[in-house]
Amino acid sequence: MILIIYAHPYPRHSHANQRLLQGIKDLPDVKIRSLYDLYPDFSIDIKAEQKAVEEADLVVFQHPLQWYGLPPMLKLWIDKVLEHGWAYGHGGEALRGKGFLWAVTTGGNEQHFELGSHPDFATLAQPVEATALYCGMKWQPYFTLHNTFTCDEVSLNAGAKAYRQRLIDWQIAHPTVLVDAQTAEGEVNG
């Protein structure tokens, strides 16, 4: 199962992220948890989040870039959900071996992150990558959709298509995961 941990502070005002989600929501075995919809008071249900993550084979953090970092709810999610003894430390094996994908949209265009006066994307990714690696997850090349301030329909559609393809490619590369899920679903339904 692919689990999308989606953190958009104003989900109903989103253009880019909504378009990305629209493009994947019909894929089999993909679950989306919109943190700002689930927890408007920022009171994260740690056990529910951990259960969702335990069932996932690929965990995706999807969000708009905010001040070169994560929206606050996603940072809180990391601080609360990735507990010692569960995610890391003695007995903390829950995430080990799962794939991890960082999917981020940015107002800045690609050149903005290549100028040298701002961190480039590989540098921006480091805290997220380090967190994933610390918990034993398998870091995937990140997915970006840039230039969302001025993005037109063609670019948004191309971004959505590319995101969908990234998830499909991951499923194809991990066929047993999909087959296992379909078998389990068949057992439940049959």
Ligand SMILES: Cc1cc2nc3c(=O)[nH]c(=O)nc-3n(C[C@H](O)[C@H](O)[C@H](O)COP(=O)(O)O)c2cc1C
């Ligand atoms: C508080 C805030 C901070 C932002 N910081 C950045 C930033 O550091 N770099 C950047 O490229 N875009 C930044 N943006 C722009 C968002 O990343 C952009 O609006 C978003 O990716 C568009 O996606 P959406 O249509 O789903 O909202 C920021 C936006 C907000 C509201």
